[in-house]
Amino acid sequence: MATRTRLDHQTRQHQIVEAARDLIASGGLDALTIRGIASKVGVTEAAIYRHVDSKEEVILLLIQEVEESLFHAISRATRSDRHALERLEHMLQLHVSYVELRQGISFIVIAEAAQFEEPKVRSAGRRLVEKYLSLVSEIIAQGIERDEVSKSVFPDAAAMIFFGMIQSAVTRWLFDPSTHPLGENAVSMWKLFRTSLEFSGEDSNRYSQEDGMN
Amino acid sequence: MATRTRLDHQTRQHQIVEAARDLIASGGLDALTIRGIASKVGVTEAAIYRHVDSKEEVILLLIQEVEESLFHAISRATRSDRHALERLEHMLQLHVSYVELRQGISFIVIAEAAQFEEPKVRSAGRRLVEKYLSLVSEIIAQGIERDEVSKSVFPDAAAMIFFGMIQSAVTRWLFDPSTHPLGENAVSMWKLFRTSLEFSGEDSNRYSQEDGMN
DNA sequence: GCCATGTTTGTAAACGTTAACTAACATAAG
DNA sequence: CTTATGTTAGTTAACGTTTACAAACATGGC
Numbered sequence: 287m288a289t290r291t292r293l294d295h296q297t298r299q300h301q302i303v304e305a306a307r308d309l310i311a312s313g314g315l316d317a318l319t320i321r322g323i324a325s326k327v328g329v330t331e332a333a334i335y336r337h338v339d340s341k342e343e344v345i346l347l348l349i350q351e352v353e354e355s356l357f358h359a360i361s362r363a364t365r366s367d368r369h370a371l372e373r374l375e376h377m378l379q380l381h382v383s384y385v386e387l388r389q390g391i392s393f394i395v396i397a398e399a400a401q402f403e404e405p406k407v408r409s410a411g412r413r414l415v416e417k418y419l420s421l422v423s424e425i426i427a428q429g430i431e432r433d434e435v436s437k438s439v440f441p442d443a444a445a446m447i448f449f450g451m452i453q454s455a456v457t458r459w460l461f462d463p464s465t466h467p468l469g470e471n472a473v474s475m476w477k478l479f480r481t482s483l484e485f486s487g488e489d490s491n492r493y494s495q496e497d498g499m500n
Numbered sequence: 501m502a503t504r505t506r507l508d509h510q511t512r513q514h515q516i517v518e519a520a521r522d523l524i525a526s527g528g529l530d531a532l533t534i535r536g537i538a539s540k541v542g543v544t545e546a547a548i549y550r551h552v553d554s555k556e557e558v559i560l561l562l563i564q565e566v567e568e569s570l571f572h573a574i575s576r577a578t579r580s581d582r583h584a585l586e587r588l589e590h591m592l593q594l595h596v597s598y599v600e601l602r603q604g605i606s607f608i609v610i611a612e613a614a615q616f617e618e619p620k621v622r623s624a625g626r627r628l629v630e631k632y633l634s635l636v637s638e639i640i641a642q643g644i645e646r647d648e649v650s651k652s653v654f655p656d657a658a659a660m661i662f663f664g665m666i667q668s669a670v671t672r673w674l675f676d677p678s679t680h681p682l683g684e685n686a687v688s689m690w691k692l693f694r695t696s697l698e699f700s701g702e703d704s705n706r707y708s709q710e711d712g713m714n
Numbered sequence: 715g716c717c718a719t720g721t722t723t724g725t726a727a728a729c730g731t732t733a734a735c736t737a738a739c740a741t742a743a744g
Numbered sequence: 745c746t747t748a749t750g751t752t753a754g755t756t757a758a759c760g761t762t763t764a765c766a767a768a769c770a771t772g773g774c
Contacts (some may be wrong), residue, residue, distance in 0.1 A: 292723055292768060314615035318761060332762080341760065354608040385741055400674040401528035407594070412675040419672075443688040446672070450664030450689075458613040458633075458660070461626040474657040475664075482696035506742060506749055534734060547750055555734065608736075715774105722769075729762070738753070 289318050298337040301327045310348075311389040315398045318344070342404060349399065349410045352392050353417070359384040364421060368430025371480055374422070374448065382472050385456055393456045402419075419445045427481070435483050444483060451475045505542075512551040515541045517561050521615060524562075525603035529612045532558070556618060563624045565615065566606050573598040578635060584643025585694055588636070588662065595687050599670055605672045633659045640697070649697050665689045683685070 293301075305326035310369045320341060324331040336343055363377035385392060399411025424443035429435035451472065458466040507515075521541035523531045534555060552558055577591035596695035599606060613625025635705045643649035665686065672680040 294723085307714045313617060314612070319758085321758080329723090330725055331760085332726085335761070336723055394611075394615055396671065397608075398528075400671060401608055403527060408675065415671065415675065427540060430678055437731085439692060442520055443685070443692050446668045446685060447661065447665055447689050447693060450666075450668030451661055453665075453667045453671070454664030457610065457614060461622065461629065471657070471660060474654055475661050478653060478657050478696050479661060479693070480696075485694075509748080512749085533732085535732085543749090544751060545734085546752085548751060549735070717772105717774090718774090720770085722767105724767075725765085727763090727765105729760105731761105732760080733758070734756090736753100736755075738752085738754100740749105742747105742749080744745105744747085 295337055298329075298333075299347070302334060302338055302344060303351050306344050306348050307351070310394055311391050311459060314394065320344075327429075331466070342407065345399075345407055346410055349395055349407070349414060352388075352395055353414050355380075356384060356392055356414075357417075357421075360421075364425065366490055369442070370432065370434040371483060372423055373425050374415070374483075375480070377422070377425075378448070378452070378472055378476055379469075381452055382455070382468050385452070385459075386468055390456055390460050393453060415449075421451060422448050429483075436485055439483055447479060451479060509634075511552055512541070512543075512547075513561070516548060516552055516558060517565050519601075520558050520562050521565070521602070521605055524608055525605050528608065552667070559613075559621055560624055563628060565610055565627045566602075566609055569602070570595075570598060570606055570628075571631075571635075573657065574635075583647065584639055584648040585697060587639050588697075589690060589694070591636070591639075592662070592666070592686055592690055595666055595685075596669070596682050599666070599673075600682055604670055606665060606676050607674075629663075633663060636662050650699050653697055659673065661693060665693060 302323055305323045306318055308326060309319070309322045312334050318341075320331050323344070324334050327334070338347070360377050360380045361378050363373055366373055366376070368376075395413060396411055397412075399407050402411070411417055419442070423441040424437065426435055426441040426444050430437055430439065430441070453474070455466075455468055455471045458471065459468045514535055520532055521535045521542060523533070523536045532555075534545050534548055536577045538548050538560070541548070552561070574591050577587055577594050580587060580590075583589075610625055610629060613621050613628075614663040616622050616625070633656070637655040640653065640658050644651055644655070646652065667687065669680075669682055669685040669701055672685065673682045
């Protein structure tokens with residue numbers, strides 16, 4: 287083994303989380319092992335423990351990374367001043383791209399965290415989901431204030447449906463990516479779901495039915 | 501070591517699947533071990549292999565059992581001749597009760613199967629999801645024929661939203677059952693979602709807005 | 715500039731535990 | 745007697761983690 291490479295703490299921790307992400311993406315949480323991480327990073331197992339206290343910390347760092355990258359990915363859609371339904375549609379689009387790019391790890395991580403025993407891991411996963419739902423809920427609530435969304439819509443319920451749409455699309459896509467393209471399924475669900483957010487007789491600000499994805 | 505109980509193949513296999521279900525329900529797929537099953541059944545590990553070829557077979561039997569029990573649980577809703585939206589609402593209600601009764605194992609099993617490497621396990625999980633979606637999709641398609649559901653609805657997309665509603669409700673519920681009651685979240689989502697299935701101007705057979713759950 | 719000292723980052727090898735699974739032998743039932 | 749259902753006692757392999765030691769790096773006193 288030729289030249290021994292020495293890298294600093296921060297870089298190594300980043301490499302560890304990246305390796306953890308890759309391992310989970312291609313084999314579920316079972317495939318996440320210290321051995322596997324060490325192998326991907328290119329150091330021995332013991333070296334991993336120089337930069338991380340335990341396997342649990344790896345998982346916590348991974349959840350944190352997923353949270354940051356996900357919210358960064360969809361941030362472009364949230365901060366605009368556009369119509370609430372346009373923002374949601376854009377957000378869905380960005381979220382789908384993110385999932386495809388990261389091979390679904392976000393939902394795998396959430397699913398695993400939900401059935402973990404460790405309280406820290408559970409609550410980290412829970413906070414991620416709740417933060418996402420709050421974001422969507424907030425957009426819808428704003429939409430109602432601006433008469434862009436029907437007053438009869440409960441923002442929380444709508445946010446959960448929105449989240450569920452992505453979840454069901456990802457589930458199918460994980461089983462068979464080729465026959466269940468993420469984007470197409472998401473778009474067709476959105477076209478249907480938005481009708482339940484739109485006005486239903488009442489006056490409202492317009493949201494064209496024919497713009498949007500595709 | 502009192503009376504040595506000897507039971508037949510079929511009974512033991514049933515006990516094994518039941519034990520597997522309990523283990524997963526209270527600790528995720530990590531908690532599913534041959535040791536754990538043996539302990540719950542009340543025999544030694546080696547005895548388990550008299551009735552099952554491998555751990556993989558346990559998982560396959562479990563998926564099969566989940567499929568059978570789930571479809572049996574919701575069958576009352578599907579075979580009726582009532583309004584399509586009533587059938588869906590009833591189905592949602594029964595599905596929620598089933599998930600609560602079985603502590604969410606159906607969705608845990610699906611989530612795990614989706615990231616398994618073993619092709620048999622993957623396709624068993626995939627078939628379960630597809631079968632469920634087909635069932636919902638079929639009900640909606642029938643509803644369209646009978647003018648109970650808007651013609652503009654795509655049955656496949658609607659079925660995925662329906663499935664996603666339950667999935668998101670279960671996800672939250674798994675994280676914190678007390679603050680996110682499954683039934684209540686499901687009902688509030690349904691109330692919103694059904695508006696996108698109903699007529700929107702066109703003639704249609706009536707579906708009262710005020711009957712249903714609660 | 716050089717070198718003694720302390721810290722960081724690495725390795726090799728092993729630890730104890732647990733996993734799935736198996737072979738050899740025992741015994742109840744038909 | 746034969747077969748199906750058990751047990752006891754083991755195997756092999758993988759896991760997370762730790763220990764003892766080495767090499768790279770930083771730095772303050774001379």
